[in-house]
Amino acid sequence: MRPTVSGEVPGLFGPLELVLEPGRLTCLLGASGVGKSTLLRLLAGLPTGVEFRGRVASQPAALMGQDPGLFSWLSAARNIGLGARLRGQRVDNARVAALIRAVGLEGLERRLPASLSGGQRQRVALARTLAEDRPLVLLDEPFSALDVALRLQIGDMAARLLAGRTVLMVTHDPAEAARLGDRILVMTPAGLTANPAPPGPVPRPHDAPEVLAAQAALTGRLLA
């Protein structure tokens, strides 16, 4: 199915229709306060605090935000297996170990969040999001607190690990959208506009001419 939000929030946006392509990573850009997180929360079935008039068709989703949201008293590995534990299911330790390897945290699995760097904590949060193994993955500015190098490294890692899943990534960063988006949407109060994504599979090289051109075009759209 195609996860869809169709409707409006009077005084904020719309009417608009957001339709996610199955198996693709859609990046959603737009000015602060335009309602990007609201769309994501509608897809997640979470409260929004605004009056939405319309229709949502979604799937079970894993959500990751800017704040890694780790439990401070649990090790990295236990944070990654937390969803299963909270649901009273057996934690698949082999899968947790594979995810720890995938996000490059081997040797740090017993550490508490306070003794990890910001980038390491975001990698724990990414592994936890993947551990949920939901058909839909919703990312709300997941890397915006990271410095440029980490942003590139962990963004690329996320795009590789999420390949083939249906993903919506809200971002403020035109460069991130140009590198990571199979599809790129820009949101304004008037609605959503699809922008051409650069050629090639994601993650794309940050310095490829087509990626830089798309970044410039998207920046222009946001300034317009």
Ligand SMILES: Nc1ncnc2c1ncn2[C@@H]1O[C@H](COP(=O)(O)OP(=O)(O)OP(=O)(O)O)[C@@H](O)[C@H]1O
């Ligand atoms: N819990 C809430 N109660 C009331 N209004 C809210 C609530 N959450 C968001 N809003 C309002 O809804 C609007 C859209 O917020 P939203 O967080 O979706 O925007 P955004 O595009 O994601 O912004 P940003 O890029 O700054 O995160 C804002 O004007 C905000 O004031």
